[in-house]
Every structure is written in structure tokens, then in C-alpha cells.
Amino acid sequence: MLDRSVDPVIRVRSLGNRFGSQVVHDGLDMEVRQNEIFGVVGGSGTGKSVLLRSILGLRHPDAGTVELYGRDVQTLAAADRSSLVQSYGVTFQNGALISSLTVAQNIQLPLREHYSLSEYTLDELAQLNLALVGLEPEAGAKFPSQLSGGMIKRAALARALALEPKLLFLDEPTSGLDPISAAAFDELLLYLHAQLRLTVVMITHDLDTLFETCTRVGVIVDKHMISDTLDGMLENPHPWIHSYFHGARARAAEKENHG
């Protein structure tokens, strides 16, 4: 059982988000604890990405508070904000690698911005991060447009890891990958999670990934979030959650994982 006495890494309280008259979140609560892999699930248009953007401070929510490591994201001064930003890594859905830089330069970008390091060290660190995510050293010299989908996801993860974050946000890390690459990515994530002691928040639609990696799951339904362990989710009577975790695809993923 997880230690409840430790302060949560992320605490979202009664979050509200709306676009015009369309309410996306209304009183959404979410807690992520140290060293968890927390999966965020929800139907299309339930505001998974909006939630992520609110947590990252990229979007100002209409109501509620977001705390990272006990600090309110919205009221932080610019200097604190910069140190907070350095404490987490993010990968975006389509990688969001800077297209005019090589993979190695993409990885070095945050390092160059925040530290003054020699070119030799920067090259070494690019090598390290490529090795961490299982990319060949040669991939560093390539441009994002020359990479396959799976390599882009890994390169984006390498960039997110460059500042040695303790907290990692992944937006659909396995979408658009073939099942073998997706499984390899799951394995990589579990490996890094164990080795680097990361806390991971992951938006995903991939049931295999969910069953394979996540310690807890938060489902966005009816503008709220229901969080539970996977076993708890399987017994949840809510109709959407039930059909999500008991559909044909879910059964296959579950069987594979338990069997």
C-alpha cells in the first residue's frame, strides 16, 4: 500500500475549466503521490489535455488550485516558476521536438539554457540521454523529420529527462506506435521509473500501457475525476468506467497482463 503520510507531489483541488458556455471540468480533484505511475483516462473531449495544461501552468484554470510539491502553480513568482519548471519533464503528444535542431541539440537545449556547460559535456549528456531511452548514438545527429514515430517518442522522452526531473508528464506516449514499439516503450518507462525513481503522470488511451505500467488510474467522467487502483477500477459500477475497463479491448489487455 502507498504511504499516505507523504505529501502528494501533485494536488489539484476543485479545478474548473470552461470554454465559453462549454464546461470541461467542474470541481475536479486529483492527487498524485511520490513514485507513482498515474494514468489519466477519459473519453474524447473530457479535457485530459486541458487538465495537463492546467497542471503545467500553461493554462490559467477558471477555478480551483493546482499545487506541485506543495506550491501553488499560479501564484508563483517568476524565479520560483523557473525552478519548478526544471523539476519536471514533459513530452507532448506529437513529440514537439524543435524541427530545425538535431535530436542531440534538442536534448541539449534545456541544458544550455539553464547551465553553462562545455561542448564536450553537452555531447556526453546527449549521449547519456539517448542511451537512457534506448536510442543509438547515431540518432543524435538526425533531424526530427528523419525519425520514425517510435524514435520521435523516445527522443522527446530523452529531452524531457535532460534536466533530471523527478516528475514526468507524458501526453499519449504510445499513441501512433505499433504494438511492439508501444510495448517496448512501456518496458522502457517501467525501467526508468524504477531506476531513476520517477513519479509519472501519463495521459493514455492505450489499455495495454495502462495495465502494464500504471499503479493508479484517474478517470475523468462527468467533469470530475475518479481515482483508484486498477483493481478498484475494474469493480467500479459507473457505466462509462465499466464499459471502458470491460470492453473487448480491455479484456484482452487484462488477460495478457494477468495471464
Add this chain to the structure above:
Amino acid sequence: MTVPLALEPAGTGWQLELRGDWSLAAMPQIEAQLESLPRALRGPVLCDWSHAAAPGIAPAWALLRRLSDAGLPAAEISHSGSPPHFLELLQKLELDLLRPSGPQVAPLKLEGPIAKLGRWSVLQGRHARGVLEFLGRIAAVIGQAFRRPRALRISSLARHVYETGITAIPIVSLIAFLISVIVAYIGAQQLSRFGADIFVVDLVTIAVLREMGVLLTAIIVAGRSGSAFAAEIGVMQLNEETDALRAMGMNPIEMLVVPRVLALIIVLPLLTVIADAMGLAGGGLLSLIDLNIPLPQFTYRLRESLSPTTFWSGLIKAPVFAALIAMVGTYRGMQVRDSARELGRLTTAAVVQSIFLVILADALFAVLFQKINF
């Protein structure tokens, strides 16, 4: 401040004591200290982590790399004093990493000016072929339109007429008005010295109608719409939208390029007429205020100074300029590949080249009109 590391002999080998801040933030100091270690080390090295605070991955990695650069096999390096939890992972990665054997020598490049010239001309040849192909495709679509009027995409055409034409009216009017006021003002200053004030009217009329009206409009439109064409089509290229159109059996030249080219060919002459009118109005206003030439006298003099071809010799250039601007913009847009930087580079190229081509064409027209007394 504590020095991050200290190397001391211990028994047959060395003890490396790591002290103070060993996080990523202290990387510059650690880096400098690692540099000062001996180039080559012999004998077992024991790294003592017990005094290192908050060790980070990058410094630990730099340390491992430095030790292995110094020629120490992994078996000779040991760690004590609660080394960081990720050390094992780093050691494994470090072993996997193949080192290049010996310093890499870049192959000598013996590229003389002749080779460069050759490369350049091949490139130019390819460019020329690309442009020719592009023109051919446009011509093919327009040719088809005679049999299949739908190929003209009237609704798309209308949108571009609105965006490149109607919305450009205010800025074109304003600039034409102001420039002609400036020309009239300078002309008045010079001509009034000879008492030839009235010739300001001739100056403004001929300058605006023959050259300035159309040239100004073309340059404004090149900046406004040429760049927009290149950027719009360029982003569609980056998002693979053009590929999607092709895959659905639609021709991107027909859908994207031809409507823009035709729209600009329709719009630029109309904008030129507006610019001409505003230019003459500016000249008239300045003549009235600065030279006390009343409006009836201005219009009389204006008609006197006009030859039958003055107005048309300006207007006839407009469709040609329009075609140049639209085709350069869309061509550059279609060339965008791979990266955001390409998009910026080609959008800039579109504007610069279309303005250059417009001015070049204008010069050719001037020579031509002079030869045929137009």
C-alpha cells in the same frame, strides 16, 4: 566553497573523494575539476560518495566517462559510501557505449572552385526545371478548366479575392495617397523655382498612372499576400495536408495554387485603379493647399497631360505583376519541407524574389513601351 573532488593515493591505487554539491547545478565546477584529473590513471580507484550531496545523473555520468577516458577498465572502479541508486544503470550504459577508436579524422575536402561552380549550376538547372514544371502544371489546370469549369474552384477563388483584394483596399489607398503627396510636394519645391508650378500636375499624373500606382500596389500585395500564400501552403505541406489532398485524388495545384494565382490576377488591376485614383487625389489636394491650384484647373491640366495610353500603360502591367507574385509565393510554399525554419526561409524568399521580379518586369516594360511608343 568545497572542491568537489580530491584524489589521493591509497594502497596500490587511488581513493577519489567526492565532496559538496554533486547535483546538476554544480556541473560547471565538477566539470573543471574532472578536467584536472591526470590524463591516465593506473590501479584500482575507489570513489567515496559519502560526502557528496544530492548526486545528479549528469555529474555521475561525467565522472564515469572521465575515469574510463583515463584508461581504467570498469572492473578497477569501485564505489563506496552509499553511491546514488542510478549508478548501476549508468555503469551498464557506459559499458554498452562503443567508443570510437582513435581520434576521428575528417576526410580532406579538395573542392576547387570548378567543382563548386559545377554543383551550383546543377542546382540551378534543377531549380529551373522545377519552375518550368510548376508553370506547366498551372497551365494544365487552366487548360482543363475549359472543359471542366469546376476546376476553377469558384468559392475558393472568391475567398482569395476577398482576402487579397477587398481587405487590402485601406492600406493600398493610404500608401498611394501619401506617396503621391510626397512626390507632388518635392516636385512643387523644385518646379516653383522656375515658376513652373502647374507642371506638378503633369508630374503627378504621369508618375502615378504610368508607374507608381501599379508598382506600389504590387509591392504592398507582394508583402501582404505573397508571404501569406507561401506560409499557408507551407504549413499545409508540413502537416501533410497536401499529401492528403493528393491521396484523395485532388490536385493541390488545382485546389491551392490556381485559385490564388487567378484571384491575384483579378484583384491587382482593380487595386491599381484604386491606387491611381487615390494618388491623383493626393496630388490634387497638395496642389490645392501648397500651390493654390484650384480643383477645376487641376482636372483640366490633368486631362491635357494625359495621352490616350498613359492610364493603360500602367494598368496593363498589373496582371503580369500579379501572376509573378502569386506564382512565386505558391511555388515557395510548395517547396517547404520538414522544418519550421524552412517555412521561414521560403516565406522570406517568396517576398524578396517576388518584389525583385516585379521591379525587373517593370524595367522591361519601360524599355518595351519606349520602343513601341506606347
